[in-house]
Ligand SMILES: Nc1ncnc2c1ncn2[C@@H]1O[C@H](COP(=O)(O)OP(=O)(O)OP(=O)(O)O)[C@@H](O)[C@H]1O
């Protein structure tokens with residue numbers, strides 16, 4: 097369902113040189129497959145997820161999602177694909193501060209044009225253990241609670257691909273496992289493919305497929321850091 101070919105991403109630097117981050121000849125995920133992505137901090141995991149989600153345009157290469165070539169679309173076109181097909185749990189949550197937990201989950205659905213399904217939003221918030229926080233706004237939620245809202249929101253619009261960037265980094269170990277189980281069960285039940293970034297080996301070892309970014313990416317962090325100094 098996800099097919100990446102010759103993906104290159106580099107960032108322009110103030111001195112007009114380029115900082116190489118990604119050079120991935122091939123990477124794919126099958127429908128409903130669950131994959132963990134591990135790798136060094138600064139290696140490019142978030143950048144890869146941003147490219148797949150269409151948030152960032154790659155420098156070159158192809159990204160196909162269900163046969164649709166994301167890299168041929170305009171920014172607005174990529175936004176539509178993301179809203180319709182992709183759930184994203186951001187490393188920094190990106191919840192809307194003016195809205196309650198329930199509204200944040202609900203709004204995920206309206207962006208996708210699928211209409212509000214209040215029962216599903218409530219059910220997802222219940223499953224992440226927040227049934228008693230439905231009407232709290234992000235500032236009144238703990239960091240871990242905000243992260244759980246972000247997980248519920250990402251699953252709300254029944255995506256075909258879930259991208260999760262360290263979705264349990266701010267959650268205590270007992271609840272971490274619950275969130276992982278929730279994400280995996282939900283993805284299994286609804287045949288959602290998943291790519292999850294984690295720094296936790298305890299989480300990674302639960303997955304059949306674990307990819308190390310350094311092994312699929314030809315750019316290595318020290319090389320990128322060198323580019324930084326030049
Ligand atoms: N907009 C940007 N402009 C310039 N450089 C950037 C930009 N975004 C990311 N980078 C650089 O790209 C590299 C990869 O960053 P990225 O956030 O993808 O790493 P990561 O693997 O997700 O790290 P972590 O595990 O710490 O979250 C870093 O060296 C970072 O400085």
Ligand SMILES: [Mg+2]
Pocket residue numbers: 141142143187261
């Ligand atoms: Mg990151």
